[in-house]
Amino acid sequence: xxxxxxxxxxxxxxxxxxxxxxxxxxxxxxxxxxxxxxxxxxxxxxxxxxxxxxxxxxxxxxxxxxxxxxxxxxxxxxxxxxxxxxxxxxxxxxxxxxxxxxxxxxxxxxxxxxxxxxxxxxxxxxxxxxxxxxxxxxxxxxxxxxxxxxxxxxxxxxxxxxxxxxxxxxxxxxxxxxxxxxxxxxxxxxxxxxxxxxxxxx
Numbered sequence: 001x002x003x004x005x006x007x008x009x010x011x012x013x014x015x016x017x018x019x020x021x022x023x024x025x026x027x028x029x030x031x032x033x034x035x036x037x038x039x040x041x042x043x044x045x046x047x048x049x050x051x052x053x054x055x056x057x058x059x060x061x062x063x064x065x066x067x068x069x070x071x072x073x074x075x076x077x078x079x080x081x082x083x084x085x086x087x088x089x090x091x092x093x094x095x096x097x098x099x100x101x102x103x104x105x106x107x108x109x110x111x112x113x114x115x116x117x118x119x120x121x122x123x124x125x126x127x128x129x130x131x132x133x134x135x136x137x138x139x140x141x142x143x144x145x146x147x148x149x150x151x152x153x154x155x156x157x158x159x160x161x162x163x164x165x166x167x168x169x170x171x172x173x174x175x176x177x178x179x180x181x182x183x184x185x186x187x188x189x190x191x192x193x194x195x196x197x198x199x200x201x202x
Contacts, residue, residue, distance in 0.1 A: 058138030165190035
């Protein structure tokens with residue numbers, strides 16, 4: 001330790017300099033080097049639950065319209081196939097019907113439900129969110145975009161994972177969606193699974 005008055009090195013255990021007698025204040029403890037802080041720079045403003053809910057409503061309306069078109073097209077195709085079995089294959093009606101209803105009626109119904117609930121919404125969300133705009137029409141309307149954790153555009157594969165992860169949130173009584181309003185980065189469960197963020201556009 002050096003004396004603050006005469007500058008000479010003195011005994012660190014004493015309260016006074018052994019050379020000039022000046023009092024020696026205890027030197028402040030050396031600062032301990034802290035670990036490198038985590039990256040805290042914000043890449044944008046995280047979108048809240050309100051904006052995302054409005055975007056969801058808009059998207060659901062559009063998906064319903066696309067779904068109706070897809071199902072109508074499917075039903076026409078199915079009707080053509082039904083006529084094919086009757087006219088071309090000369091299949092007896094008794095083999096195609098049961099109590100007046102097509103035996104295969106359950107197949108088209110299941111396919112129509114699949115189109116409305118899975119195929120059309122999947123292509124809609126994954127397709128739009130992986131494009132250059134990084135947003136569905138509903139999100140564009142609310143100035144939102146989907147990114148990865150670094151703020152970059154996501155791939156179709158990651159957008160697909162994000163979409164199907166939403167079904168997990170539905171199975172746990174929508175808790176995964178409620179997480180949007182509770183987490184620091186406003187991530188739903190599907191965002192955490194896919195490693196995505198929803199940000200306000202500049």
